[in-house]
Amino acid sequence: MFTRVQLFERIRADRRADPSVSQRELARRHQVSRRTVRAALASAVPPPRKPPVRGRPLALGPVLAVVDDMLRSDVVGPRKQRHTIERICQRLAVEHGFTDASYSTVRNYVARRRPEILAEAREGRGHLDGMVPQVHPPGEEAEVDFAEAFAVVGGTQMKCYLFTLRMSFSGKAVHRVFASQGQEAFMEGHVEAFRILGGVPTRHIRYDNLKPAVRQVLFGRGRIESQRWVVFRSHYGFHAFYCLPGKDGAHEKGGVEHEGGRFRRNHLVPPPQVASLAELNDRLAAIDAAEDARHVHGAPASIGFNFGAEAPLLHPLPADDFELGTTLTPLVRRNARIVVRQCYYSVPARFIDRKVRVSLRANEVLVFDGRQVVARHPRLSRRYDYRDDLDHYLEILLVKPGALAGSTALAQARHEGSFTSAHDAFWAAARAAHGEAEGTRALIEVLLLHRQLPHAALVAGITATVNAGSCSPELVAIEARKAADAGVAANPSDAVAPVDDGVEDGLDLAEPADEPVPAGARVISLHARRLPSGTEHKPPPMSVYDQLLSHRSKGTSA
Structure with missing residues (x-):
């Protein structure tokens, strides 16, 4: 052929x-x-074939004008409420009693006619899709957006949100990672960026329609902003420029759209492994500082050089800090937990059935009793997730020691490494010596020591006690205090300090005679407690009571 x-x-x-x-x-x-x-x-070139001239479908002839009117109304109507082929057929049948044309006939006509009507509507307006390059004066404009990113935090991969604020003139950008893209993270990212930049853009900052700032999108560029966001903008003295919704407005802040993806590809691949989001943000701060030497799109000057000319033109920062945390007052439940944004956080058990003040921040949750912070947790982003601190349940566990083994707080402490193998060894020795309940209570007494002593020193004290063949919480306290005074580092295996005979901290120390002493270790027993000298309670003198008995009423003779 x-x-x-x-x-x-x-x-x-x-x-x-x-x-x-x-x-x-x-x-x-x-x-x-x-x-x-x-x-x-x-001619060697075949002539072009003439397209067939097709007339209007005869079946649709009586209602062609009606169908055209429906299509013209779609040009100015809402985008998500345009006529479908099925709806056109329904209206022709119900409103005009026309059922002669099949579905395929209407579909073929609309497929050909709709682009023609759209071109007719645009004709005369000179409408062309495209972009016009813009000039950005120094110090006046910036752009903000969130981008999704993944990181391995504490051994678990989690989705994070990369906040980016980019100056339009110099390309200077500040990046920070948050557990969510809520209002607290949105505003904290601004505060951190303003601190790094040393000022605030003088004209406006460009945004898309982020929920932390916009409650409702109106027609055009009209927006109903959240009240807290308005207060924040007023405090720092800048205006917000909201881009058009959807793809039509993406080019209006194309700099930050590109910057978020570029930064993620260059610095977050593979997903970074960190102990906390705070550590990751410290890394990002160092990367931002190093990128001052980068050139944007072959510009003759670096980002740092251009920002040096831009920084003096920024508005100065306000003298007062803005309170970024959202204040809540949840009730502490019977399980010593509070509910914050559908997530559960533990608090000390003494606050059960009381309301506490909570400051919900971008990456952490602070619980206050008056002005004192009584609990601090990293913020959770997944609904119904929980975060329990073993220390918050110790008073309950003293009464219910059997609940310790299966508690979520213990499981989390083991996962985080705060409940070490030394704790497990002490627990096993205490249960073997005193039974399940009393042995667990001995462990809880040791855990209570974490409130006064450094973790590394206490682990060293536990290790020294277990190596000495004892399971005494009092001995753990003494060894931990000695390790803390000696400045023991995080290696507890080398933290066994020599034990001196005598009295220390008001406790009687004596060598036991009925317990075997392992080779290379000395045992301290606290079999008797006594108060330090000079603090013993003395009975009151009886002469005071004799004076009361000899007291006589006024006016009587001796």
């Missing part, structure tokens, strides 16, 4: 080989019409 070009080429080749051959013979030889032969001999 030859194409028309190849067919024309063969016809012309035969005529060149035999100039006397007739057109009739060439038509018979190539099985085409003589008109095709004439066209081939006239």
